Amino acid sequence: MSRNKLLKMGLLAVMGVIVVRLFFIQIVQHDEWVEKAAAQQTLMNVLKAERGEIYMLDGDEPVAVVMNATVYTVIIDPMVAEQDEVEKKLTEVLGDKRVAEWGDVFQDKSRRYYVVGKNVERRAAEQIAEAELTGVWLQASTKRVYPEGELAANLLGFVNADGVGQYGVEGALNDELVGTDGLLKTVKDINNVALSIGEDNIKIPAEDGENIVLTIDRNMQYNVEKIIAGKAKELGFQNVSAVVLDPNSGKVMAMANYPGYDPADYGNVKSAADYINHVVEDPFEPASVCKTFTFATGVEYGVMSPEKMFVNNGETTVDGWPIRNASQESFLLGDQTLQTAFNYSLNTGSTQVLRWLGGSETDINAQGMARLYDYYYNHFGLGQATGIELIEATGLLYAPEQVEYGVASTYANMTFGQNMQVTMIQVAAAIASIVNGGDYYTPTVVAGKMVDGEFVKNEEPKPVRQTVSKQTSETMREMLYGTRRAWRSNGTDKEGYYVGGKTGTAQVIKNGEYSFDETWATYVGVGGTEGELPEYVIMVRVWEENKLADGQKHALPTFNAIKDYVQDYLRIKPAA
Amino acid sequence: MFRGEQWMRGYRVRWVMRRHKSDRIIGALTVVLLGVGLIVIYTIGPMRVNVLNATYGSNYSENYFVIRQAINVILSLIVLVVAFKLPYQVIRKFSKVVMFGGLALSALLAILAVAGSSLAKCELGACRWFDFGGLSFQPAEVLKIGLVLYLAGLMAERKKEGKLSSLDFWIPFAVVSGLSLLFVVVIQKDLGTGVSLMAIILAMLFMSGVKIQYFIATLGVVAACGVVAIVSSPHRVERLLTFNSEDSSDTYHIENAMIAIGTGGLLGVGIGNSVQATGYLPESINDSVFAVMGETFGFVGLVVIVGCFTILLMRLLRTANYLQDTEESLVVVGVFAWATAHVVINIASMTGLIPLTGITLPLLSYGGTSMLFTAAALGLALQLSCYTSREPRTEEKVSASAKTTHEPRRRVA
Numbered sequence: 008m009s010r011n012k013l014l015k016m017g018l019l020a021v022m023g024v025i026v027v028r029l030f031f032i033q034i035v036q037h038d039e040w041v042e043k044a045a046a047q048q049t050l051m052n053v054l055k056a057e058r059g060e061i062y063m064l065d066g067d068e069p070v071a072v073v074m075n076a077t078v079y080t081v082i083i084d085p086m087v088a089e090q091d092e093v094e095k096k097l098t099e100v101l102g103d104k105r106v107a108e109w110g111d112v113f114q115d116k117s118r119r120y121y122v123v124g125k126n127v128e129r130r131a132a133e134q135i136a137e138a139e140l141t142g143v144w145l146q147a148s149t150k151r152v153y154p155e156g157e158l159a160a161n162l163l164g165f166v167n168a169d170g171v172g173q174y175g176v177e178g179a180l181n182d183e184l185v186g187t188d189g190l191l192k193t194v195k196d197i198n199n200v201a202l203s204i205g206e207d208n209i210k211i212p213a214e215d216g217e218n219i220v221l222t223i224d225r226n227m228q229y230n231v232e233k234i235i236a237g238k239a240k241e242l243g244f245q246n247v248s249a250v251v252l253d254p255n256s257g258k259v260m261a262m263a264n265y266p267g268y269d270p271a272d273y274g275n276v277k278s279a280a281d282y283i284n285h286v287v288e289d290p291f292e293p294a295s296v297c298k299t300f301t302f303a304t305g306v307e308y309g310v311m312s313p314e315k316m317f318v319n320n321g322e323t324t325v326d327g328w329p330i331r332n333a334s335q336e337s338f339l340l341g342d343q344t345l346q347t348a349f350n351y352s353l354n355t356g357s358t359q360v361l362r363w364l365g366g367s368e369t370d371i372n373a374q375g376m377a378r379l380y381d382y383y384y385n386h387f388g389l390g391q392a393t394g395i396e397l398i399e400a401t402g403l404l405y406a407p408e409q410v411e412y413g414v415a416s417t418y419a420n421m422t423f424g425q426n427m428q429v430t431m432i433q434v435a436a437a438i439a440s441i442v443n444g445g446d447y448y449t450p451t452v453v454a455g456k457m458v459d460g461e462f463v464k465n466e467e468p469k470p471v472r473q474t475v476s477k478q479t480s481e482t483m484r485e486m487l488y489g490t491r492r493a494w495r496s497n498g499t500d501k502e503g504y505y506v507g508g509k510t511g512t513a514q515v516i517k518n519g520e521y522s523f524d525e526t527w528a529t530y531v532g533v534g535g536t537e538g539e540l541p542e543y544v545i546m547v548r549v550w551e552e553n554k555l556a557d558g559q560k561h562a563l564p565t566f567n568a569i570k571d572y573v574q575d576y577l578r579i580k581p582a583a
Numbered sequence: 584m585f586r587g588e589q590w591m592r593g594y595r596v597r598w599v600m601r602r603h604k605s606d607r608i609i610g611a612l613t614v615v616l617l618g619v620g621l622i623v624i625y626t627i628g629p630m631r632v633n634v635l636n637a638t639y640g641s642n643y644s645e646n647y648f649v650i651r652q653a654i655n656v657i658l659s660l661i662v663l664v665v666a667f668k669l670p671y672q673v674i675r676k677f678s679k680v681v682m683f684g685g686l687a688l689s690a691l692l693a694i695l696a697v698a699g700s701s702l703a704k705c706e707l708g709a710c711r712w713f714d715f716g717g718l719s720f721q722p723a724e725v726l727k728i729g730l731v732l733y734l735a736g737l738m739a740e741r742k743k744e745g746k747l748s749s750l751d752f753w754i755p756f757a758v759v760s761g762l763s764l765l766f767v768v769v770i771q772k773d774l775g776t777g778v779s780l781m782a783i784i785l786a787m788l789f790m791s792g793v794k795i796q797y798f799i800a801t802l803g804v805v806a807a808c809g810v811v812a813i814v815s816s817p818h819r820v821e822r823l824l825t826f827n828s829e830d831s832s833d834t835y836h837i838e839n840a841m842i843a844i845g846t847g848g849l850l851g852v853g854i855g856n857s858v859q860a861t862g863y864l865p866e867s868i869n870d871s872v873f874a875v876m877g878e879t880f881g882f883v884g885l886v887v888i889v890g891c892f893t894i895l896l897m898r899l900l901r902t903a904n905y906l907q908d909t910e911e912s913l914v915v916v917g918v919f920a921w922a923t924a925h926v927v928i929n930i931a932s933m934t935g936l937i938p939l940t941g942i943t944l945p946l947l948s949y950g951g952t953s954m955l956f957t958a959a960a961l962g963l964a965l966q967l968s969c970y971t972s973r974e975p976r977t978e979e980k981v982s983a984s985a986k987t988t989h990e991p992r993r994r995v996a
Contacts, residue, residue: 010790011904011975014919015897021927022893026886028934032845033882040845047842048858087640141640196630197862198637204856 050195056186057149059216061163061176062457063225069454069462070225072155073163073177073270079132080146081124085116088142097123097143100134126150153271159228161264161284162221162397162452165273173273174282176219176452179397186216218457220464222258227251230572231261238549238565239265245551248285249569250431252544254439254533256468257448259395259432260543260573262286285548287395290402290428294511295352295558296438296531296546297424300389301360302349302486303441304382306479310363313346313486317359325371325419330354333512349486350493352510352558357422371415376407379418386447386474387437389429394449403428424511425521434531435546437474442487442507442533442541444480446470484541487533499567503581504574505541508532508566510558526555530562534570537582543573605667606902606968612895613663613946613961617656619876619888620947624652624868627860627875628949634862648868652949659946659958666962671911674963678732682759685725688713689766692722709772723776724956726763730783731917731960733759738791739910747793760784764808769815775940779924781805786920787913790903832865833939839864840933844877844885851881868949870941874933888947892926899964905971912976918964922957 062069081101083093094109101124112121132145151166164175172181192209193201235247251261264285268276283289305311319340322331334351348356362368365375383389383404390404404427405412420426432450440447448468455464487507491500500506511529514521527550535542547569549561628648635641695703696710704714712719741752768777789798843859846852857878860867867875877885896919903915922945929944931937943950945957
């Protein structure tokens with residue numbers, strides 16, 4: 008073989024190896040390399056949906072109370088950035104928003120990504136952008152801002168660092184508020200710039216979250232919060248909650264908790280309990296306000312009227328357990344009307360109504376318990392979620408068939424609101440139906456939504472069931488009115504107005520037993536023009552750990568203050 | 584069939600083969616490959632500009648590389664025509680000038696580098712280029728063409744004198760080859776170019792008809808020097824080691840070259856759709872252009888390109904085999920070895936067959952001087968292809984020695 012031929016063979020052999028190698032890489036290993044390419048070339052950008060804003064009403068006009076603001080993260084490429092220039096400008100503009108020391112930033116120039124500023128406001132970001140500094144760029148993100156500060160914090164909730172709503176409206180309506188993120192999947196170049204090359208690029212635009220308009224009236228919310236904060240200090244109690252409801256629609260006009268917190272600084276609270284909206288999330292024993300429900304049930308079954316007499320001995324025995332009245336004045340003993348029992352919150356009276364419900368004078372029987380339970384649970388919705396658009400507690404109501412608890416002594420207690428747990432919103436919604444002619448409206452905090460700056464109202468709420476007859480409703484309005492009239496010597500209710508209400512002082516179970524050093528005060532009241540249907544329901548609760556709160560002394564004055572404000576604010580006219 | 588032909592007046596008159604048409608295939612493939620290279624640079628040049636501007640804040644205009652490459656191609660074609668037309672008998676007069684000029688330039692570069700002159704362009708401690716305000720020039724390219732011309736003359740003359748085995752041949756051969764390699768490999772730390780010089784030297788020596796045992800001995804010396812050279816330079820030890828190590832820029836380079844080639848699949852992603860050229864693949868327009876072509880044209884495209892190179896190289900080899908004049912034949916062997924070394928080393932690097940060596944792909948890579956010198960060499964080979972005879976050279980067998988003359992000759996097609 009000639010040397011020339013040997014070279015030729017050598018050349019062909021080498022080229023052959025190369026072609027085999029190419030076949031191996033391009034055909035055999037093709038998928039593997041495509042995968043590796045995709046791993047480094049694919050840009051997956053989530054197109055963030057903007058979280059919906061939350062509005063309250065100012066009259067009929069929605070006003071934003073939770074908004075989004077764009078804030079910026081400032082990033083530096085130390086390799087390209089000119090240290091002196093960048094340091095001087097950014098130190099000046101960033102101020103306390105600077106999160107890195109310059110020495111650290113420029114120490115290792117091969118690190119080409121360094122975050123130097125966070126939560127930078129738009130104005131500062133604009134100044135940085137205008138300076139056109141090489142190697143400095145801005146990344147926009149959004150955060151929640153609260154133009155009304157702490158207003159309705161427990162109702163509104165907050166958004167955590169992961170963008171998930173927590174507590175309140177933010178938590179309960181997170182799905183509606185959050186919207187749907189879009190996706191941008193595209194091929195990118197080495198500097199992460201999207202390229203139009205390739206056929207697998209995907210762009211799904213983001214769908215922004217809904218802007219929710221609450222039924223809450225901003226002014227009323229603000230003033231109710233102010234009132235309960237004042238009362239808390241004046242009366243010396245740590246916690247006061249209040250809810251104002253429109254009884255003819257179930258719309259919540261104000262839902263206030265004291266103390267609140269700053270949602271913009273939500274991490275700074277003593278405990279997670281501070282986030283709770285006690286109106287809906289905190290079940291408790293409502294105490295004597297429940298007599299309203301017992302008596303309404305009695306009136307419905309025709310076993311009582313306000314004028315009907317019963318014998319009050321100051322206490323009565325059920326299953327060997329004594330049931331005592333709080334008021335033991337001698338003038339209350341002997342034959343009394345049930346209106347008096349209502350006025351002075353006589354537990355013996357409500358227990359007697361339960362006996363009558365079973366058709367008995369002396370015993371609490373199964374029929375009586377079944378009737379009471381049916382009205383409490385099925386008609387008034389006690390011990391079950393109302394369906395309001397918030398995170399809600401169900402509470403607790405023992406059915407008669409419940410082993411151990413479905414007994415006469417439990418039911419006797421239930422006639423005056425013990426041995427059961429409800430939320431304030433359950434009571435307020437039930438009372439609303441009792442005074443409005445018997446129509447139960449599901450309480451609601453959502454009035455509609457803002458679509459492109461227009462307020463799109465939800466359909467007007469319709470009653471979901473009849474709780475009591477119109478006749479019973481009228482009787483109960485009178486009873487509630489009578490209770491206040493009996494106490495009107497203090498002159499809180501002006502002539503020409505209808506105001507009714509019922510106090511409650513609940514014993515609190517601690518370690519499985521009723522405690523004697525802590526009671527919770529409640530008051531539920533209704534009002535409007537005299538001779539017309541009530542226009543508001545107000546429920547108040549006052550309490551503090553290891554303190555005795557009294558319905559008459561603490562909840563009532565709080566109610567009165569709110570009632571005066573609401574009456575004025577709603578421009579309720581006195582009857583001519 | 585032989586007839587006397589007078590070359591240029593005043594120059595040597597000699598008997599040559601009748602001048603016929605040049606090897607059209609060599610010429611056509613050269614032009615085709617230059618054209619393909621220009622098209623590829625046209626599509627990825629702007630991407631390269633984009634990457635440089637975004638990453639280093641430079642300010643190249645979008646078509647910077649495209650225009651430069653177009654100019655390079657035009658200049659290369661001019662150089663090719665000049666080398667084709669300028670008679671070899673004229674060129675050969677300057678073989679010593681080119682050879683020793685190349686060595687002198689290399690020495691000058693080394694001195695300038697030591698003096699820290701801005702005329703010497705250095706990267707990572709390796710000073711390989713003269714820099715004349717943006718125009719860079721690698722003296723190693725002069726060494727390549729110098730070696731081809733000088734060694735061909737030296738070998739042909741000694742062979743004619745029957746002195747291929749004497750020191751009269753080996754001393755100048757060793758000195759010139761050794762100095763060239765010393766400058767390129769040791770001083771300029773350019774192993775890739777060193778290997779291509781080595782290929783030129785060894786291929787020409789092999790084809791000169793030197794006794795096979797001498798050739799093998801030379802290989803032994805080269806291998807020994809190679810080991811010493813590699814061990815003496817941490818830079819090169821690293822190069823060899825990176826072939827198996829992670830986290831180095833070379834590993835990244837090869838990995839991304841293979842990603843480009845691999846994603847091309849059978850038919851490629853199509854012109855202008857290379858993603859690897861948008862910054863992932865280093866040296867996308869120069870050393871890595873083969874990988875970009877793999878991504879763009881796929882396996883089929885690369886086989887065509889490799890096929891073009893193979894045919895071109897085989898035609899060079901055939902030309903060398905059919906040139907009766909030993910010196911002319913050896914010149915073409917030198918050009919063949921030069922081009923082959925570049926093609927094989929570049930492609931083998933890009934496909935992960937050998938460690939990465941920064942070397943251009945002839946005619947396709949962006950890069951001024953390399954392309955011009957390649958064009959000159961091919962132009963010269965093309966010129967010589969006009970003088971092939973119909974019969975192959977009565978050439979030495981692989982184990983050429985005194986004994987072989989007694990063996991019956993067998994015709995080689």
